[in-house]
Amino acid sequence: MGRNIIELKNLTKRFGDVTVVNNINLTIKENEFVTLLGPSGCGKTTTLRMIGGFEEPDEGQIFFEGKLLNPIPAYKRNINTVFQRYALFTHMNVFENIAFGLRIKKIPKDEIEKRVKRMLKLVDLEGFEKRNVDSLSGGQQQRVAIARALVNEPKVLLLDEPLGALDLKLRKEMQIELLDMQRSIGITFIYVTHDQEEALTMSDTVVVMNNGVIQQVGTPQDIYNEPINRFVADFIGESNIIEAVMLEDYKVAFDDVVLDCVDKGFAKNEPVDIVIRPEDIRIVTNPDEGMIKGTVKSVIFKGVHYEMMIESDTGREYMVHRTIAFPVGSYVGMNVQPFDIQVMKRGDPL
Amino acid sequence: MKKTLRILAYPYVVWMVIFIVVPLFLILFYSFTKGDIHDIGSLEFSVESYKKVAEPLYLKVIGDSFLLAFISTAICLVLGYPVALIIANTDQKYRSLLMMLFLVPIWMNFLLRTYAWMSLLSPNGLINRFLTAIGLPRLEIMPGNAAVLLGMVYNFLPFMVLPIYTVLSKIDKQVLEASSDLGGNKVVTFTRVILPLSIPGVVSGITMVFLPAVSTFVISGLLGGGKTPLIGDMIEQQFLFARNWHFGSSLSIILMVMILISMAVMSRIDKNNQEEGGKAR
Incomplete structure (x- = not known):
């Protein structure tokens, strides 16, 4: 990945009294697949719309290849968008929808023909040229919307929850296809979603947002394995979040247990939050071999694994994912490896 | 359930047969006969009244009617489209207020409004007294076609604005962003998105203005002073004064056929626009 292509500096947007985007800073590199992830109302779509030119920032700057983008209207930006509800032109057929941007740029007819054909091939819609967009399925409309944006060869493609309206299976297929497309044509994708799994599957970089503020920026692995605070840990995947105390470097304590961990640099007895992912807790049948002892309260079959709720002797509930189920009521031991414990500075309680 | 619903429609069906279907057939019947309308025995088949319609005098009346209706529809379109566009782009809070301002005149009686224009435009009316007072030349359009056009545009403009506004306000903002x-x-x-998407509204606006405009008789009677008789005036005269129901009926039939043709043409335009997807060029 190369140079910086988009930079957001102290970007702020208010709607009336509500600050939807609060002083965010972000750098996006060429050919990067960046996902803005967060619950609805977290400001991710507004951020995307500011990059696209559909909202004007109240404060801060947007740079595109080093040049200030703020004063440039949407129609002059070399950035294209795939809209949430596709926003296709219902009065045109598939070909004309895709050719729209090229016709405005007065590209010669035969070249338009060539480029549209190439796009139709890319999105697997060959032979659909003359079809009315209303007669297409949701997935096909989505592909037209993607082709309509990509045919202009933008340097950056913005995607606003583009797969939100599709059913699960189609969504998974389209995730892979989008990723393939992004890799093969090599342009920057900025992708907005509230689906954490989608974000982890597709992105080079995930930007987790909440209440208009960026919580954490990192690779999917970083975000999942080393969430920076309770919000990120809670939003990404399932997790056991425990309020604990850092006794000293590499030792964390809560309830009646003291666990080894790999974190250091906290003050003595500093209160912290720790995250243990459900799949990182191992169960042993002999309770005495476990660091934590507890009774299995419930077992739910989840397909790939079983989800068990185990209540420790001190009354704390742990969510555990294992491929083997332990019967409800059995008394077991639980073990956690030091590197599977993520220690986070205590933030505001959620 | 379906059966009960169907029964509910019967009163209207009866109403329609008595007051719409039967009169239509009567008009058709009278238009193809001649004789004394009060003595059924004296009636006989004839196309005489249709031949009369083809006389230059009456062809001119029909031509004038369509020309005036066409011009007033065009003026309504030119005036109405921007208004509809402005209202559709206004903040939701003020939209209904603006729309109401446009519709308030319709709540007043049609005749009353036309009489109001008479007293405004007449040679000694308010406008002329005002113009004379400030030393400007008098406005002498009434009676005449200009006054008739003014009256038509004034009366029918809301029917142009309303359907166009409805279609425009339904266009997804995201499509414009796209x-x-x-x-x-x-x-x-x-030109490439809003206009083509609003064609259905334009078509129904044109229909809703053109139809009453082509058959109006009050406006031309009051504001035109009978200078340019329109087909509506002609029909009124034949039925009420000349007592020639046969000729009045054939004029009505001719008008109806021409309206049907114009509507067919309009719906054709609408359909083409939707199917072909008006190529962006």
Whole structure:
């Protein structure tokens, strides 16, 4: 990945009294697949719309290849968008929808023909040229919307929850296809979603947002394995979040247990939050071999694994994912490896 | 359930047969007969009244009617489209207020409004007294075609604005954003996206203005002073004064056929626009 292509500096947007985007800073590199992830109302779509030119920032700057983008209207930006509800032109057929941007740029007819054909091939819609967009399925409309944006060869493609309206299976297929497309044509994708799994599957970089503020920026692995605070840990995947105390470097304590961990640099007895992912807790049948002892309260079959709720002797509930189920009521031991414990500075309680 | 619903429609069906279907057939019947209308035995088949319609005098009346209706529809379109566009782009809070301002005149009686224009436009009316007072030349359009056009446009403009506004306000804002995203400035977005998407509204607006305009008789009677008789005036005269129901009926039939043809043409335009998807060019 190369140079910086988009930079957001102290970007702020208010709607009336509500600050939807609060002083965010972000750098996006060429050919990067960046996902803005967060619950609805977290400001991710507004951020995307500011990059696209559909909202004007109240404060801060947007740079595109080093040049200030703020004063440039949407129609002059070399950035294209795939809209949430596709926003296709219902009065045109598939070909004309895709050719729209090229016709405005007065590209010669035969070249338009060539480029549209190439796009139709890319999105697997060959032979659909003359079809009315209303007669297409949701997935096909989505592909037209993607082709309509990509045919202009933008340097950056913005995607606003583009797969939100599709059913699960189609969504998974389209995730892979989008990723393939992004890799093969090599342009920057900025992708907005509230689906954490989608974000982890597709992105080079995930930007987790909440209440208009960026919580954490990192690779999917970083975000999942080393969430920076309770919000990120809670939003990404399932997790056991425990309020604990850092006794000293590499030792964390809560309830009646003291666990080894790999974190250091906290003050003595500093209160912290720790995250243990459900799949990182191992169960042993002999309770005495476990660091934590507890009774299995419930077992739910989840397909790939079983989800068990185990209540420790001190009354704390742990969510555990294992491929083997332990019967409800059995008394077991639980073990956690030091590197599977993520220690986070205590933030505001959620 | 379905059966009960069907029964509910019967009163209207009866109403329709008595007051719409039967009169239509009567008009058709009278138009193809001649004789004394009070003595059924004296009636016989004839196309005489249709031949009369083809006389230059009456052809001119029909031509004038269509010309005036056409011009007033065109003026309504030119005036009404921008208004509809402005209202559709107004903040939701003020939209209904603006729309109401446009519709308030319709709540007043049609005749009353036309009489109001008479007293405004007449040679010694308010406007002329005002113009004389400030030393400007008098406005002498009434009676005449200009006054008739004014009256038509005034009365029918809301029927142009309303359907266009309805269609425009339904256009997804995201579609307009998509156009600007793809490089379309405001002019391009209007000509290639907004305008083609609003054609159905324009078509129904034209229909709703053209139909009453072509058959009006009150406006031309009051504001035109009978200078240019229109087909509506002609029909009224034949039935009420000349007592020639046969000729009045054939004029009505001719008018109806011409209206049907214009409607067919309009719906054809609408359909083409939807199917072909008006190529952006």
